[in-house]
Amino acid sequence: MSSPSLVSVSHLSHYFGKGDLRQQVLADINLEILPGEIAILSGPSGSGKTTLLTLIGGLRSHQKGTLTVLGRNLKGMSESGLVNVRRRIGYIFQAHNLLQFLTAHQNVQMSLRLHPIEKSKAALQATAALEAVGLGDRLHAYPHQLSGGQKQRVAIARALACRPQLLLADEPTASLDKQSGREVVTLMQQLVRTQGCSVLMVTHDSRILDVADKIVTMEDGKLIDPTPSANAYSSETSKSSLIRG
Numbered sequence: 001m002s003s004p005s006l007v008s009v010s011h012l013s014h015y016f017g018k019g020d021l022r023q024q025v026l027a028d029i030n031l032e033i034l035p036g037e038i039a040i041l042s043g044p045s046g047s048g049k050t051t052l053l054t055l056i057g058g059l060r061s062h063q064k065g066t067l068t069v070l071g072r073n074l075k076g077m078s079e080s081g082l083v084n085v086r087r088r089i090g091y092i093f094q095a096h097n098l099l100q101f102l103t104a105h106q107n108v109q110m111s112l113r114l115h116p117i118e119k120s121k122a123a124l125q126a127t128a129a130l131e132a133v134g135l136g137d138r139l140h141a142y143p144h145q146l147s148g149g150q151k152q153r154v155a156i157a158r159a160l161a162c163r164p165q166l167l168l169a170d171e172p173t174a175s176l177d178k179q180s181g182r183e184v185v186t187l188m189q190q191l192v193r194t195q196g197c198s199v200l201m202v203t204h205d206s207r208i209l210d211v212a213d214k215i216v217t218m219e220d221g222k223l224i225d226p227t228p229s230a231n232a233y234s235s236e237t238s239k240s241s242l243i244r245g
Helices: 049-056 079-086 104-114 119-132 148-160 178-195 206-211
Strands: 007-016 023-033 038-042 064-069 089-093 166-170 198-202 214-219 222-224
Touching (some): 038 049, 049 166, 089 148, 104 119, 104 148, 148 166, 148 178
16 A cells, blocks of 8 residues: 655646736646655746745645645645644755854754754754764854855754654755765755655756656646656666656
8 A cells, every 4th residue: 555645736726916917837736745755846947846845835825726745735724733734844945044143053953942842852953963964063163164065964954853754945955066965965865764754855956866766847837747868867766757747
């Protein structure tokens, strides 16, 4: 018997604006993300990738269709219900969004304040998360003392410290060089495997497609079948599947 989807999107459409200024940004989106799966959402800028990510993350209310995340239908959900769903999701963004006046450890620990965790336990979880991403020796460093790759590692630690069931990442390697980008996604891949969560990652970075179990391409607000090249999907990534929206 197959496992239930962590994310199920059915005939989802979304619009910005009203009246004559109303513009459709997502059209009839259908998508499933399974437990333990890493899915990559690719496509040109302005195609609706980030909008879809924010809808799945409960950061914006969807308008048409069905959106079920972690077993909960988000349509018409109360704010308290959405908060409970968000607590089970980790978020990673291109701009690390670290508080400059807090250390790496304090940045991670602050994210745990959204959860019913004792302060002493939160401190231990923050330390463990930073050690897991290879920053055990940089706990007390401030953001300006860290490289771009190290800042993104702190962002990953912050997202994973609460042990989420779903990890949403928006262009996590866009500001990183090739080596740092590869280190970040490999680390993310290892951590989500050991922690048992699923990932939906928005990216333009063709260098990291090999980490995906599923690659979905979006264009003009619609999901389409990508046309893979011989180099894009080697035998090492034959497990990757393509879906039609």
